Amino acid sequence: LAQAFSTGVWDLIIIRFLIGIPLGSDISNGYAYIMESMSKGAREVMGSRWQFMFGLGEVFSIVVITIMYAAGMDHAILWRVALAIGAIPAVILLLARLDLPETPMSLIQRGKFVKAKEVSERLFGxxxxxxxxxDVEIEKPKVSDFLKVIWA
Structure with missing residues (x-):
């Protein structure tokens, strides 16, 4: 939504860059959640549906912008409206994801074995x-250790 109120190209560039961080992580996190929370067979179907919805969203955006353009909307307003409309599905997705349960794998990695057993029984039997x-207290890895391994 902030994109629609940018005052110049640099504002827009910075906002788009900041938007890219959660959007980019959503792709990897979304797939990880699907793979960890669904049974074999169902997760492949859901992953395909998820990708289809991404493509459908892109096509829908192009159609809406084309209609606004063909209707003669002023170009100075059109780009702002087009970018602001993206806030609608973003808010819907945010609200829908607020109550997602944690996956057994994420609970195990944090040492929350009691809850992991409960969730795994409910999801997978x-x-x-x-x-x-x-539960077990598991030491969190340090960022510096991670970077040392990556650079090695």
């Missing part, structure tokens, strides 16, 4: 009996 029946 697997009680993860190999895990302990109590």
């Amino acid at each position: 697997d009680s993860l009996e190999m895990l302990p029946n109590q």
